[in-house]
Amino acid sequence: MIAEWSQTALALVPEWGGWLILSVTFLSCLAFPLPASLVMLAGGAFTASGDLSLIVVAGAALLGAVAGDQVGYALSRAGGGPLWQRLAARPGTGALMTRAVSDLARRDLLAVFLSRWLFSALGPYVNLAAGMTRLDWTRFTIAGVAGEAVWVSIYVGLGYAFAAQIDEIGAAMANVAGGLGASAVALVLGRMLWRAAREERDDSGTKGEDGA
Amino acid sequence: MIEAETGGTGLKLAFLLCLGLGLGFGAHATWRIASGTGFAPDPMADWMTPAHVSAVFGIPPEHVAEVLGITGALPFASLRDLAAERGETSDALIARLQAELP
Numbered sequence: 001m002i003a004e005w006s007q008t009a010l011a012l013v014p015e016w017g018g019w020l021i022l023s024v025t026f027l028s029c030l031a032f033p034l035p036a037s038l039v040m041l042a043g044g045a046f047t048a049s050g051d052l053s054l055i056v057v058a059g060a061a062l063l064g065a066v067a068g069d070q071v072g073y074a075l076s077r078a079g080g081g082p083l084w085q086r087l088a089a090r091p092g093t094g095a096l097m098t099r100a101v102s103d104l105a106r107r108d109l110l111a112v113f114l115s116r117w118l119f120s121a122l123g124p125y126v127n128l129a130a131g132m133t134r135l136d137w138t139r140f141t142i143a144g145v146a147g148e149a150v151w152v153s154i155y156v157g158l159g160y161a162f163a164a165q166i167d168e169i170g171a172a173m174a175n176v177a178g179g180l181g182a183s184a185v186a187l188v189l190g191r192m193l194w195r196a197a198r199e200e201r202d203d204s205g206t207k208g209e210d211g212a
Numbered sequence: 213m214i215e216a217e218t219g220g221t222g223l224k225l226a227f228l229l230c231l232g233l234g235l236g237f238g239a240h241a242t243w244r245i246a247s248g249t250g251f252a253p254d255p256m257a258d259w260m261t262p263a264h265v266s267a268v269f270g271i272p273p274e275h276v277a278e279v280l281g282i283t284g285a286l287p288f289a290s291l292r293d294l295a296a297e298r299g300e301t302s303d304a305l306i307a308r309l310q311a312e313l314p
Contacts, residue, residue, distance in 0.1 A: 179237030
């Protein structure tokens with residue numbers, strides 16, 4: 001069963017049309033907890049019933065998402081520098097975070113692209129990290145637009161194809177997106193912990209040799 | 213050293229939390245698919261539009277229009293808004309449409 005507040009959001013789609021879809025995807029890319037996936041699924045379903053045009057639904061969703069990514073990136077690029085310097089200077093975790101960010105910079109295109117749709121729960125935070133660490137804007141934009149196009153196509157396409165099962169598809173996709181997002185973060189953190197443990201082992205080995 | 217260890221403990225806790233969430237969401241999705249509860253048709257709801265109800269529930273558009281007292285093309289408005297315009301509840305409107313289910 002769709003939550004009451006989500007039903008209210010869906011009931012607003014016929015009233016506001018593309019503007020609502022655009023606003024919801026825009027704000028969700030800035031980490032506002034709004035049912036963007038459900039609204040896109042409903043947009044796809046309304047396309048299937050002939051209420052809305054596919055160009056309006058897909059165009060509004062894509063425009064909102066790309067604009068949200070850009071605003072998140074620009075805000076954190078403008079104001080996140082000092083915060084990042086403070087985080088990076090912290091003993092212990094600072095070094096781990098610096099390394100994680102340099103890993104992100106090495107795979108920037110892939111990280112930004114995949115965090116738009118496959119690990120969509122992480123998208124807004126990748127925008128912030130990208131802006132804060134001054135990832136190249138052109139590469140961020142290319143990967144971001146491509147990833148958002150995939151995200152919008154998946155959800156609007158699913159809404160169109162499964163117009164009678166918006167509720168079930170929405171719940172299933174929320175589980176899949178949440179699971180993939182959490183697993184991706186677990187993978188990154190696990191890698192950081194494993195590296196830190198290996199370095200600690202190497203350090204104590206070196207000290208032991210020096211002592212001998 | 214103490215700060216580094218505190219950071220390490222925080223990372224370990226975050227790792228375990230994310231691992232647990234990932235496994236939990238994965239198990240829930242698998243259970244839904246395996247138990248066959250997933251992908252059941254949605255019940256009629258007040259966020260739906262007349263054309264959506266017609267397409268999804270197989271009620272001919274002219275029957276939907278007749279039940280809702282609409283002349284001409286089906287409007288792009290939610291059943292919630294249509295009920296409010298008529299001064300009746302969404303539930304009453306949905307009940308009338310459900311009576312038309314084939």
